[in-house]
Amino acid sequence: MTVTTESDVAGTDDTATTHQVALSFEDGVTRFITCREDQTVADASYRQRINIPLDCRDGACGTCKSFCESGDYDGGTYIEDALSDDESEQGFALPCCMKPRSDLVLQIPATSDIAKTQAARFTGTVVELDRLSESTIRLGIRIENRGQLAFLPGQYVNLEIPGIDDGHGNPVTRSYSFANGPHEDRLIFLIKLTPGGAMSTYLTERATRGEPIAFTGPHGSFFLREADRPVLLLAGGTGLAPILSMLRKLDSDNSRRSVHLVYGVSSDVDLVVVDEIEWLAGRLPGFTWDHCVSDPASSAPNKGYVMSLIGPDHLNDGDVAIYLCGPPPMVESVRQHVAEAGIEPTGFYYEKFALAAQPAADVDVGSDAGSVIDTEVVRDEAPEDDPAMTALADDTGVPDRTAALLLVPDARAIAGQETLPSTELDAWSGTRPAATEDSRARIAGQLIWPHGSGAPTVDVDAETIQATVSQPGATARSIAGQEMFAASDITALTTHPAPTPTPPETPDRDASPAPTVIGSHGYQIGEEHPEITESDALFEARAALELGALELTFGRLSTQQLAGYRLLADATVPYVDGDRFVDSAEYTETNAAFHDYLFLLTGNDHLLEAYKALGVKGRMSEVLRNATWCHPLCAQDHVDIVTAFTSGDHDAARELIVAHADRSKQTMRRAMSDEIGSRRPRFVTPGRFTGKVVVITGAAQGIGEQTARRISAEGGQVVLADRSELVDDVARELAGTGTGAVPAVADLETFGGAEAVVRRAIDSFGRVDVLINNVGGAINFKPFTEFTDEQIRAEIDRSLMTTLFTCRAALPSMVRSGRGVIVNVSSAATRGIHRIPYSAAKGAVNALTASLALEYADEGIRVVATAPGGTDAPPRRISRGTPEPRSDTEARWYQAHIDQTLSSSTMHRYGTLDEQAAAICFLASDEASYITGTVLPVAGGDQG
Ligand code: FES
Structure with a gap:
């Protein structure tokens, strides 16, 4: 759960400082990675699919020793044998131990394709030319190093046709599937003859037993x-x-x-x-x-x-x-x-x-x-x-x-x-x-x-x-x-x-x-x-591909490749503690890097593509976004799989891959079940909004979404406005369970957008009974003197103009009806630090609330507001545009506003989405029929 400090601000960004690390390879290729200050360069590199040479991964062997051309770093802990003091003085460092303190340029003692395995080229001998029929020949090939050719039943190779090239010295190839089993010595291919075809001509006119023939492979994910x-x-x-x-x-x-x-x-x-x-x-x-x-x-x-x-x-x-x-x-x-x-x-x-x-x-x-x-x-x-x-x-x-x-x-x-x-x-x-x-x-x-x-x-x-x-x-x-x-x-x-x-x-x-x-x-x-409504099939498919990858790689990985594999396995471990996710997003990221790697090691692009096409990572990111439970063996499985590879225990590796798929399925199922449960409003007053048409802005996430869920559960017909199309998903879900829900994707920072939302409500349900102006939220967090003119205007547009425009757009229809309620979501940050333009915007919302209430009371319209304090919310799916802190100072500015929010709350805690939605729904309902022009603080005692 992420802490936020404003009503409609959900989530904070990872503030760990990151640096660019340029990896300069011997062949002149330079690749860039980003590396956090709490991460080793090797770890970051592997996660970003760049495999620098590794062995011990622990500062003991010196295999990864590289020259740092520029930048500041923490060299980490290692032994003298791996890196001497002299070498360290000269600028050498160990990427498996070093953590950046600034951007770095590292000379890596390897070529850029060092870690890339490729389908191998084999040369063999034609040992069989059997004309099975007038249309088909069976070609048999024997290779000396048969033990080095592992393939899966169904895969193919690219055969080079002897005696011809493409005019540029490149071999002319044709692809053929193995017709023999992977365990059999002789390689068999069935070739259908076509008059004039290059392979057909070779086989029928030139080929003789005993002559050499080459191929590359294996390929394919069939x-x-x-x-x-x-x-x-x-x-x-x-x-x-x-x-x-x-x-x-x-x-x-x-x-x-x-x-x-x-x-x-x-x-x-x-x-x-x-x-x-x-x-x-x-x-x-x-x-x-x-x-x-x-x-x-x-x-x-x-x-x-x-x-x-x-x-x-x-x-x-x-x-x-x-x-x-x-x-x-x-x-x-x-x-x-x-x-x-x-x-x-x-x-x-x-x-x-x-x-x-x-x-x-x-x-x-x-x-x-x-x-x-x-x-x-x-x-x-x-x-x-x-x-x-x-x-x-x-x-x-x-x-x-x-x-x-x-x-x-x-x-x-x-x-x-x-x-x-x-x-x-x-x-x-x-x-x-x-x-x-x-x-x-x-x-x-x-x-x-x-x-x-x-x-x-x-x-x-x-x-x-x-x-x-x-x-x-x-x-x-x-x-x-x-x-x-x-x-x-x-x-x-x-x-x-x-x-x-x-x-x-x-x-x-x-x-x-x-x-x-x-x-x-x-x-x-x-x-x-x-x-699949659940994700089981996805993990079964991944395991099936992985078992194939296992057959292609087992017993064939170099020490360095195993070291890289273990590094990636270890990288997943810190993100699970017992059966709890420490950080599900990081787990998803490191887990994907671990699973990718085995496919990468097969040297078979098709297999890697087939795995990626499953979309496991994307599905996990979505489902595990708010997950807290993880099967306790999931991360350990990764380590154990690598151990099985290292020790040559083929059966154990197979069993672990299958068991890991099952444990992943359990983790996903639990997350999906928890997610469904967490979306249900904690408090519901049945029928309270029956017959009411309620427009909620900023409804795709956070307080807006939770308020929409509660009003829908209480019988209201809801119009869900947001700038993000993610609001469609919420509307679709509520339409399936409530009495009516429509999305309205619009830019409420424009009057046209506000008008479109109101029009959508009237077209869909005939009127607007309640308008909840939830959209808004601070963008920047820093001392006022650091704000630019443009940034000040952006804050006002986001947190004041949206409310002004939507009130202006909705009031005519309410006046015609002779009734209506407007609930503005203000903020306790009207007295807060490091977001002054936002504070000013919300202060204006309070003024707007009081004045509109006065002006439209005789029209039967109530105007009220809540002033939320800090609120716990799931990580944001829609960015509010807050830039990543670029320095410690900026990170401190950001932290200061959180500290101030906490200290201003008498209860010294953050509120929940349900607590914020409860206050909004009360004010929006007829239960608050004698309340208008009021701003209700919902901030644990912070009066704003
Ligand atoms: S010192 Fe062994 S891999 Fe870095």
Whole structure:
């Protein structure tokens, strides 16, 4: 709880002095951090994601020794071995011990990327080239340092195609998912062949066993999460590869988990590795599978799309994790299919790939309509003189990028999804019936062909794969010869005029956490969870990702990385004492830095992005804002997790991560429950405001919000005015429980704003019975002689003009009604220090109260005021604009006004929001019908 000193001033700012620290690295890069005077430079640095070299973190090893070029600091406590007196004299210091007293410039003995791990590059040997069918090759690679390659089942690598480069000496790469399990020695990839494709050409014309081949990785956040719940696996075409990897991992774990696979392909030749799936089915007791071929001429027993093979049993009433690797239409189709079944799966994880695009390289590296996670790195746009693009230009001369998208033969029916307009089907094998006009417009709820462009003349046999639907400048890559494009690009598809009615929309899942990771090449990996009213799913998702990160990092972290990890774990500890938060905001901050770090250490940007996309920190900040209770082991868990990493206890680390998620959930639940309880007014007089229309200004927080809650609970219809849109949330909540509540976002420092609020009340409820002028609050805290002209005017505008304007705006309607009450919220600070302009403004409010009461008594209008003293309130959500103290002197000025407020109170304490709201509500009600022109001090005996 934060102490404030004025009626409507909620919260103080952290007054700990902070300094800028410039970290100058050996490679010439300088990074800036802010560091509080009570914080070590290393601590601040790590929290701001800059990992300077560390080892002991305790002034014992000297690893972090740096040269301080300028600035004043407290060097802290350390031993001579770490830093000698001579070195200290010369200006060397230990960032793990030093605390700044001024801005600093430090020379860090490392390069700027020292702490950044990156996906590693591996060189191996081609050991298998197995033509599985006329359309698919299995590529096997062996690497010598296999132990250094950890990956999760579902992840991919970027394979460098031997023998070619992009014309600038850079390797040409394609992305492929591992089809082998993480525990298996040999690396297996499934590659679908596309004539002319760079990888396809290499594999069919040049590749030989025994030759070297390189790749970087692993990448991606599409991987099998550890859990016991049933799994539904959906694979489109060679999207089977990551699914195979998952199955092989389950097999190595002797899993009895219930798993069902639906495998969909376009034609019989695309149906591969059936014997391997059968083999797995014989080993995994919980595993069943089915497949379908969309080609009607197929000999497969199931012709059609994967959705037709998803039954209610597979969805298990929503208690199922769905893993899907396929093109966007398949993802959307499945999502829609599941939604139409009324099911919200516990987890929906997907890796989308789309159609291939033209590489704008100087050399022709071809294109691969290849296999799963067969990625073509796509440059932004095709060359202007690209003949294929020119052929696709519409009447305006603008290349029809959507048409170009559909050139890849495999795009016709990807996992059973028809994707070409009927006019294009002539070039197909002849076995497929023409798509209807309707079907071409709505495939899986997605528009796939622009209206008005007509049937473009395209050569479907052309091997030059065109630029994409991506906006110019966007990047994309292709997987399975299909470009993977970002969400924004998918949206771009739907912006074309539709030839048929608007397709059905995908169910709105906005309320669900649906992090989507746009890969470095523009494809999408995402996960969705059911809408949550509590935050449990968020922490379950975090734990699932963290367990993946654990597998990638465990046993691979350097001493320095472990030291950094421990530093961040330790940093959370001071903010929890037993089961109480010492500072929930700082805990949230340090907790986020701790969890981020493990993802950072994976060197896998996608994993870090997937974690960040969950928005855990934001959710925690919101929920824990006023929290006091924390599970007593939460902070200790962090330390114990690092200990498990350090000691090599893999099982303990896993168990702790899972247990920590559970303890985090408990902390959040308790905070949410306490928050709901704390919002209820402590005192309520039922029905006291029934039939009354009450306007409350400054209602988004603090005394205004609490008064609004009480009046609403007592039957009043409330109009909540504030300059912040946060007032919408309060209004929405009260509208759900009270007799009527509307927000009015307005700037009351203008007369127009005041008029708008009154108009809003009259439009909504027909009149204004009570006006509570709560808005105001001191901005600056310092001796009067320090105020500038501008600052004085700002205080008057904030704390006097708002009340003057709103009284002026509301009185005509009250006069017409022949009744009304105005309650002005003044302040005991009419006699106070270090906010003189504010004191003067509130003194004027008192004068306004007395004079208006006199002038409008005969109109049946009462005008009264309260004069609050210091009031406890939750931290402010809307800043009042008070600048951070820039010096000790300014901090002392600020503190002086708090001390004066406390000493002026006979009760020597601050009031509560309920105590302030009680006085306001009394004066506003008919219980005070014989009181007018009075200012009631509510300040523990301070008369103001
Ligand atoms: S002395 Fe700073 S890390 Fe050891």
